[in-house]
Amino acid sequence: MKAAHYKSVVAGVGLALVLTGCGQGSGGSASGGDSGGESGGPTIAFVPKLQGIPYFEAMNAGGQAACEELGCTWLYQGPVEADAAAQADIVRSFIQQGVDVLFVAPNDPDSMAPLLQEAEDAGIKVGTTDTDAPDSVREVFVNQATAEGIGQALTDQIVDAMGGTGRYAIVSCGETAENLNSWIDVQREYTASQYPDVTLTDVVYAGEDQAAATQMATDLLNADPTLTGLVGECTSAAPGVAQAVQDAGRVGQVFTVGLGTPRSMADYLANGSSSASVLWNVQNLGYLTAWAGLQLSDDAGFEASNDVSSDLSGVEYDDSSKTLLLGPPLVITTENVGDFDY
Known part of the structure; x- marks a missing residue:
């Protein structure tokens, strides 16, 4: 999913994209979740390390775009600081809501593992993205690069x-x-x-x-x-x-x-x-995360090579580690920095 394809989505989160620091406060949850990308179908929730910085807002834009195209509802909420306890509260809230799929970029993988177990016990499909919790019950890790x-x-x-x-x-x-x-x-x-x-x-x-x-x-x-x-x-x-x-x-x-x-x-x-x-293309990472959530919801599994969209073809899956790999990293310089919308 090329950056230009997201302009209409990014416009809706434009204010967040210009923020360069963490939200203020002392580790509390962000007020309200972003429920963009409501297109019916399964509900896929994503809890980032924190909400309000350009990186995770770009992931959010990619997830929204995917759900608008593929037919799912995308929910996005994170803590206002990279605080494991505040992130855990948001995860518990999504478990109580009974979302279909839950993705987390954990601040503390070890303390997140029991919560992912709790989500699975509640019938929720669970995965990690951006950051793994390898010693958990997560069914897939959407990895940006090795x-x-x-x-x-x-x-x-x-x-x-x-x-x-x-x-x-x-x-x-x-x-x-x-x-x-x-x-x-x-x-x-x-x-x-x-x-x-x-x-x-x-x-x-x-x-x-x-x-x-x-x-x-x-x-x-x-x-x-x-x-x-x-x-x-x-x-x-x-x-x-x-x-x-x-x-x-x-x-x-x-x-x-x-x-x-x-x-x-x-x-x-x-x-x-x-x-x-x-x-890496952060919006693509969000798109791939939403697509992976649909695969989990449908019990469709993953192939060794997955054609996700016209812009995300040949996405590799390693069954031994249950990892989807977005691809190699990008090097951004003065020559190509203007090619991106986030």
């Missing part, structure tokens, strides 16, 4: 920006986020094995908070003047580390890359405080 693909791409991009030598640090988000931690493991191993002149010095955690990421990146730069690279491991940290370099007046001396949405990174790419963003 950990190896993302971790290696991030490493290649930061090392290239640094000129093949130097020291870099990572500003990550949630300490218990399974996907982020798996990427960092790859980055550690890949840096050590492939780039002997480069050292990964530190990993710090800012939560899903852009301002906190900026402050932590600033602290890293002040503590170690020899740093020449920063990686923002999620869509709030990527603009956060770029902002820190810009604020420090060190553009061209310290280089950053990260997992940032195109619109949030466009200005940083243009002014050189960010060299590249590694991501």
Whole structure:
């Protein structure tokens, strides 16, 4: 599903798409759910890590578009901060509502596992998307890209920006986020094995908070003047580390890359405080999640290769891990950042 196909849907969530930080508050649930994509058929609920940042709003737009095309009702609600307890409350609410299918991007996979069991016991089909809970009863994980693909791409991009030598640090988000931690493991191993002149010095955690990421990146730069690279491991940290370099007046001396949405990174790419963003088509991930929900609802299962839509063909499914794979990551630069609507 190409970005242009979503313009009518994205317009309905335009305000949310310009938000770059977390919602304010202290971990409570977001008020009200987004029930866009009501086209009858089974009800598919998606609980993101948090609601109101461009990344998950783009996933929401993709899920809405899929349900409008395929015939399902898409429900979307998340906490206003990346808080596991608040997310659990929303999951319980959807269980009580008796939705047909429930997808979660868990903040804490371990604590989410019993709730997914509770949903299954209530007759709800359950899956994970964006972030897995591998030790749960989830029936499918809709994966954006492999950990190896993302971790290696991030490493290649930061090392290239640094000129093949130097020291870099990572500003990550949630300490218990399974996907982020798996990427960092790859980055550690890949840096050590492939780039002997480069050292990964530190990993710090800012939560899903852009301002906190900026402050932590600033602290890293002040503590170690020899740093020449920063990686923002999620869509709030990527603009956060770029902002820190810009604020420090060190553009061209310290280089950053990260997992940032195109619109949030466009200005940083243009002014050189960010060299590249590694991501994937986030709207396609939402579309694939809704499609997978329909497959679960219909007990249709998945083939080794799945033609989901005209824009999502050959989507691979691994039965041993019960994983649908969107595809390889994208590298977003000044050359293609304008091709995306989110």
